Amino acid sequence: MSETMKLVLNVWRQPDATTKGDFERFEIPDVSPDMSFLEMLDVLNERLTQKGQETIAFDHDCREGICGTCGIVINGVPHGPQKLTTTCQLHMRKFKDGDELWLEPWRSTAFPVIKDLVVDRSSFDRIIQAGGFISVGAGSAPDANAIPIGKEVAEQAMDAAACIGCGACVAACPNASAMLFTAAKVGHLGLLPQGQPERYERVQKMVATMDNENFGACTNHAECEASCPKGISIDFIAMMNRDLLKGAVQHPIELD
Amino acid sequence: MELRSNAPDGPIQDSWDNHRFNMKLVNPSNKRKYDVIVVGSGLAGASAAATMAELGYNVKCFTFHDSPRRAHSIAAQGGINAAKNYQNDGDSIYRLFYDTVKGGDFRSREANVYRLAQISVNIIDQCAAQGVPFAREYGGMLSNRSFGGAQVSRTFYARGQTGQQLLLGAYQALSRQISLGKVEMFTKCEMMDVVLVDGQARGIVTRDLNTGEISSHAGHAVVLATGGYSTAFYLSTNAMNCNVMAAFRAHRKGAAFANPCYTQIHPTCIPVSGDHQSKLTLMSESLRNDGRVWVPKKANDTRAPGDIPEGERDYYLERKYPSFGNLAPRDISSRAAKEVCDEGRGVGPSGFGVYLDFADAIGRVGEDTIRERYGNLFDMYERITGENPYKRPMRIYPAPHYTMGGLWVDYNLMSTIDGLHVIGEANFSDHGANRLGASALMQGLADGYFVLPYTIGNYLASAKLDPVGNDHTAFAEAEAQVAARMQRLLDINGTRSVDSFHKELGRLMWEKCGMARTEAGLKEALVEIPKIRERFWKDVRVLGSGESLNQSLEKAARVADFMEFAELMCHDALDRDESCGAHFRTEHQTDDGEAKRNDEKYSYVAAWEYQGEGNAPKLHKEQLDFEYVKLAQRSYK
Numbered sequence: 001m002s003e004t005m006k007l008v009l010n011v012w013r014q015p016d017a018t019t020k021g022d023f024e025r026f027e028i029p030d031v032s033p034d035m036s037f038l039e040m041l042d043v044l045n046e047r048l049t050q051k052g053q054e055t056i057a058f059d060h061d062c063r064e065g066i067c068g069t070c071g072i073v074i075n076g077v078p079h080g081p082q083k084l085t086t087t088c089q090l091h092m093r094k095f096k097d098g099d100e101l102w103l104e105p106w107r108s109t110a111f112p113v114i115k116d117l118v119v120d121r122s123s124f125d126r127i128i129q130a131g132g133f134i135s136v137g138a139g140s141a142p143d144a145n146a147i148p149i150g151k152e153v154a155e156q157a158m159d160a161a162a163c164i165g166c167g168a169c170v171a172a173c174p175n176a177s178a179m180l181f182t183a184a185k186v187g188h189l190g191l192l193p194q195g196q197p198e199r200y201e202r203v204q205k206m207v208a209t210m211d212n213e214n215f216g217a218c219t220n221h222a223e224c225e226a227s228c229p230k231g232i233s234i235d236f237i238a239m240m241n242r243d244l245l246k247g248a249v250q251h252p253i254e255l256d
Numbered sequence: 257m258e259l260r261s262n263a264p265d266g267p268i269q270d271s272w273d274n275h276r277f278n279m280k281l282v283n284p285s286n287k288r289k290y291d292v293i294v295v296g297s298g299l300a301g302a303s304a305a306a307t308m309a310e311l312g313y314n315v316k317c318f319t320f321h322d323s324p325r326r327a328h329s330i331a332a333q334g335g336i337n338a339a340k341n342y343q344n345d346g347d348s349i350y351r352l353f354y355d356t357v358k359g360g361d362f363r364s365r366e367a368n369v370y371r372l373a374q375i376s377v378n379i380i381d382q383c384a385a386q387g388v389p390f391a392r393e394y395g396g397m398l399s400n401r402s403f404g405g406a407q408v409s410r411t412f413y414a415r416g417q418t419g420q421q422l423l424l425g426a427y428q429a430l431s432r433q434i435s436l437g438k439v440e441m442f443t444k445c446e447m448m449d450v451v452l453v454d455g456q457a458r459g460i461v462t463r464d465l466n467t468g469e470i471s472s473h474a475g476h477a478v479v480l481a482t483g484g485y486s487t488a489f490y491l492s493t494n495a496m497n498c499n500v501m502a503a504f505r506a507h508r509k510g511a512a513f514a515n516p517c518y519t520q521i522h523p524t525c526i527p528v529s530g531d532h533q534s535k536l537t538l539m540s541e542s543l544r545n546d547g548r549v550w551v552p553k554k555a556n557d558t559r560a561p562g563d564i565p566e567g568e569r570d571y572y573l574e575r576k577y578p579s580f581g582n583l584a585p586r587d588i589s590s591r592a593a594k595e596v597c598d599e600g601r602g603v604g605p606s607g608f609g610v611y612l613d614f615a616d617a618i619g620r621v622g623e624d625t626i627r628e629r630y631g632n633l634f635d636m637y638e639r640i641t642g643e644n645p646y647k648r649p650m651r652i653y654p655a656p657h658y659t660m661g662g663l664w665v666d667y668n669l670m671s672t673i674d675g676l677h678v679i680g681e682a683n684f685s686d687h688g689a690n691r692l693g694a695s696a697l698m699q700g701l702a703d704g705y706f707v708l709p710y711t712i713g714n715y716l717a718s719a720k721l722d723p724v725g726n727d728h729t730a731f732a733e734a735e736a737q738v739a740a741r742m743q744r745l746l747d748i749n750g751t752r753s754v755d756s757f758h759k760e761l762g763r764l765m766w767e768k769c770g771m772a773r774t775e776a777g778l779k780e781a782l783v784e785i786p787k788i789r790e791r792f793w794k795d796v797r798v799l800g801s802g803e804s805l806n807q808s809l810e811k812a813a814r815v816a817d818f819m820e821f822a823e824l825m826c827h828d829a830l831d832r833d834e835s836c837g838a839h840f841r842t843e844h845q846t847d848d849g850e851a852k853r854n855d856e857k858y859s860y861v862a863a864w865e866y867q868g869e870g871n872a873p874k875l876h877k878e879q880l881d882f883e884y885v886k887l888a889q890r891s892y893k
C-alpha cells in the first residue's frame with residue numbers, strides 16, 4: 001500500500017433549492033492515493049454516518065466516466081484538475097498530502113441545486129426532445145449497408161456523439177452556455193447522411209429551446225472544451241452556427 | 257403456478273412468423289385507448305417505450321435516473337452481435353442461434369434464441385438509420401470484429417462505446433415520442449411495487465427521489481425493463497445504483513424468478529485495490545483479441561513482469577485451449593484465472609490478478625494501431641491504476657458482470673403475472689447458463705424494438721381488462737405499505753451504514769455463491785444470510801428524512817431486498833446439483849476441470865415461487881427440449 005495523505009475538504013452543503021447553502025469543512029487524515037475521488041467521499045460519508053451526521057449528497061452511477069451522472073466543481077474546475085477525466089475517474093494520486101479542496105455543485109440557473117452537490121439537469125433532456133433525433137420509427141429502416149458512410153465522416157460524427165451529457169461545459173462557461181452540448185448533438189446528426197432531411201429544422205429548434213431554458217450566450221471563451229471530459233471540440237460550435245445561419249435564411253421554421 | 261412457455265410448434269425457422277400471424281392485433285385507432293407502463297429506460301425500456309408510442313399506445317415511462325440516457329446500458333463497451341454475414345465468413349442466423357444455445361451451455365429455450373438471432377439483423381438496420389455512428393471501413397461499409405468466443409466476425413461496435421451509442425439512439429427515439437406527447441416520462445422516480453387487480457398487473461407505486469412523494473400509476477399492462485442484479489455481490493462491473501428491487505417486488509407479488517443463480521463473472525476487470533473499493537471496472541473483452549493472458553510459472557513470483565523471461569511464463573489459456581486460446585468464453589476464462597491465482601501464481605499486490613499483455617500485438621501492428629483500437633480503454637486503465645499498459649501488461653481479475661437469471665417469461669415475454677411483461681437483462685430468457693459477449697445489447701433491443709411491441713398487443717387484445725384507475729383501493733394499500741417500509745427503515749436508527757451491510761452480504765455471496773460453489777458453502781450461506789438480514793433490520797442507520805433527496809434511504813430500500821434475494825440465489829444454486837455454464841458446482845467437473853452438466857436431471861429452467869420472507873421458495877420446472885441443437889459437452893480446446 002502506498003502512503004496515505006491528509007486532506008481538508010470544504011464541501012458545499014445546501015438542503016434544497018430554496019434554502020441558502022454554505023461550505024462545511026471536513027478533515028480526512030488517511031486518504032489512499034489509490035482511491036477514486038468518489039471513493040474518498042464514500043469513506044467520508046461512512047464516517048459521517050457513524051457520527052450521526054447526514055451524509056453529503058452527490059450524484060454518480062457508472063463510476064466509469066461514461067454515464068455522465070457525476071460532476072463536482074473541484075477547486076473551481078468542473079471535474080477537477082485532470083484533463084479528459086470525469087470526477088468519478090479522478091484518483092487521489094493526483095493530489096498531495098496537505099491539499100485543501102473546495103467542492104461545489106455545477107453552478108447555473110438552468111441547473112438548479114437539488115441538494116448539496118446534486119443539480120437538476122433536465123434542461124438538457126428538453127434540448128434533445130426539441131429535435132436531437134432522427135425521425136425513423138422501428139421497422140422502417142433500410143439495410144444498414146445501403147447507405148455507405150465514409151470512415152472520416154463516421155469518425156467525426158462519433159467524436160461529437162461521445163458527449164456524455166454531464167454538463168461540465170455549462171459549469172465551466174462564464175455565461176453558463178450550453179452551446180457545446182447542443183452543438184455536439186447537432187454535429188453528430190448533421191454530419192451523417194441519415195440526419196440530412198431534418199438538419200436545418202433540428203438546429204433551429206434545439207437552439208431555441210436552449211435559449212428558453214435560461215442558458216447563457218456563447219462568447220467564445222472555450223472553457224467548455226477545456227473542461228469536457230470527452231474532449232469535444234468547439235469546432236462543432238462553429239459548425240452549428242453555420243447551420244443555424246443557413247437554416248434561418250434558407251429553411252426558416254415557425255417557433256412557438 | 258403453471259409455466260406455459262407458449263413457444264410455437266412447427267419448424268423453428270417459421271415459428272416467429274407464424275406466431276406473429278396468429279397473434280391478435282389491436283385496431284390502430286384503439287391503441288390510444290391503452291396505457292402501458294414501462295419501468296426502466298435502458299436499452300430495453302427506452303426502445304420498448306419509444307416503439308409502443310410509435311404504434312399509438314399511451315406510454316408512461318419511469319426511471320430512477322435523472323435522465324433516461326444514464327441507464328446502465330450506457331456502460332457497455334464491446335459491441336452488439338448480428339447475423340448479417342457482412343464479412344462473408346460463414347455466419348448465418350442458424351449459426352448465431354447455435355452459438356448462443358451452445359454458449360449458454362444448453363440451458364435456454366430454443367425458440368426464443370432462434371427468434372433473437374433472426375431479429376438481430378433488423379436491430380443493426382434500425383440503429384444505423386437512427387444515426388448510431390458504428391465503426392466503418394474506408395469504403396463506407398460497416399466494420400465488424402470477432403468478440404466473446406465467436407469464430408466469425410459478427411460484432412458491430414462504436415469505438416469502445418457501443419452501449420452508449422445504442423442507448424443514445426434509443427433515448428433519442430424516446431425523446432421524440434416525449435416531444436410528441438405519446439410518452440410521459442418520469443425521471444428520478446423509483447418503482448416501489450407493482451399493483452395487481454384481479455390477478456392482473458394494473459399499475460405501479462412509485463417514490464419521487466427528490467421529494468419523497470409516493471404516487472400511484474394505473475395502466476392496462478406493466479413492463480419491467482429494470483436491468484440485472486450483479487450488485488448482489490456489492491462489487492461488480494455494474495453501475496452503483498443497479499439493483500433487484502423492481503424484479504424482487506414483482507416476485508413477491510407472484511412473478512416466478514428463473515435461474516437466479518446464473519450469474520456471469522467477467523474475466524477481464526481491474527483487480528480490487530483496497531477496502532475503499534466501490535466498484536470494479538471492466539476492461540472490454542475485445543482486448544483479448546490482441547492481449548495475451550499469462551501468469552508466472554512458479555508460485556509467489558514477485559518479479560516485475562518485464563523481468564520474467566518468456567520461458568518462465570504460463571500463457572495458460574493458450575496452453576489449455578489451443579483452438580480458442582485467449583478468446584475462450586467468459587466462464588471458462590474466469591475459472592482458469594481463479595485457478596492459477598488459487599495456486600499462488602496470481603500477480604499484483606493482492607495476488608488476485610493475471611497479466612493481459614499487449615507486447616506481442618504492439619510488436620506486430622505497432623503502438624498506433626493498438627491505440628486506435630483500444631485507446632480509451634488503455635487511458636481508463638491508466639487513470640485507475642496509475643500504470644501505463646503500453647509499457648507494462650495490464651492486471652486483470654474476474655468480477656461479477658451480468659445476470660442471466662431473471663423473472664421468468666414465456667415466448668411473449670410475459671411473466672407468471674398476467675399483464676406483467678419483462679424485457680432486457682431483467683428477464684431470464686435467452687442466454688441460458690452463460691451469455692456470450694455482445695449478446696445482451698442485442699437481446700435488450702430485440703425485446704424492445706421488435707418483440708414486445710407485438711406481443712403486448714396480443715395481450716391487450718385478448719385479455720379482459722376492466723376499467724381500473726389509480727383510485728382503486730389496491731393502490732392505496734400498496735402506497736401505505738411502501739410508506740410504512742420507508743418509515744421503518746428511517747426509524748431503526750441503529751449503528752451501521754447501509755453500505756456496510758451491503759458489503760458484508762456481497763462478500764458472503766462472492767465467497768459462497770460466486771465463481772465456484774459447493775453444497776457445504778451454499779448451506780452455510782443459507783444460515784448466514786438470514787442472520788445478516790436480521791441484523792440489518794435491527795441495526796441499520798439511515799439518517800435524514802423521507803421527504804427530500806435521501807440517498808441513504810434509497811439505498812437502504814434496495815439493499816433490504818438483496819437481503820432476501822440473496823437467499824433465493826443460494827437456494828437455486830443448491831438445487832442445481834450440476835455444473836453448467838457460469839454455474840460451477842465444484843462437485844461436478846470433468847477430469848480437466850470443466851463444468852459437467854447433468855442433462856438427464858437438470859435440463860430445466862428453475863422457476864421459483866415466493867413463499868413469504870424466510871420461507872424456502874417453491875420450485876417449478878420448465879423442461880427444456882432440444883430439437884435443433886444437439887446436446888454436447890462444450891469444448892473450446
Ligand SMILES: Cc1cc2nc3c(=O)[nH]c(=O)nc-3n(C[C@H](O)[C@H](O)[C@H](O)COP(=O)(O)OP(=O)(O)OC[C@H]3O[C@@H](n4cnc5c(N)ncnc54)[C@H](O)[C@@H]3O)c2cc1C
Pocket residue numbers: 295296297298299300301318319320321324327328329330331332333334335336418419445446447448481482483484493494495498499501502538657658679680681682693694695696697698700
Ligand atoms: C461494464 C459493462 C459492459 C458491458 N458490455 C456489453 C457489451 O459490450 N455487449 C453486450 O451485449 N452487453 C454488454 N453488457 C451488458 C449490457 O450492457 C446490459 O445487459 C444491458 O445494457 C442491460 O440493459 P437493460 O435495458 O436491460 O437494463 P439497464 O440498462 O440496466 O436499465 C435499467 C433501467 O431500469 C431503471 N430501473 C431499475 N429499477 C427501477 C425501479 N425500481 N424504478 C424505476 N426505474 C428502475 C433504471 O433507472 C434504468 O433506466 C455490459 C455490461 C456492463 C456492466
Ligand code: FES
Pocket residue numbers: 059060061062063064065066067068069070071086087088089
Ligand atoms: S459516475 Fe458515470 S460518468 Fe461519473
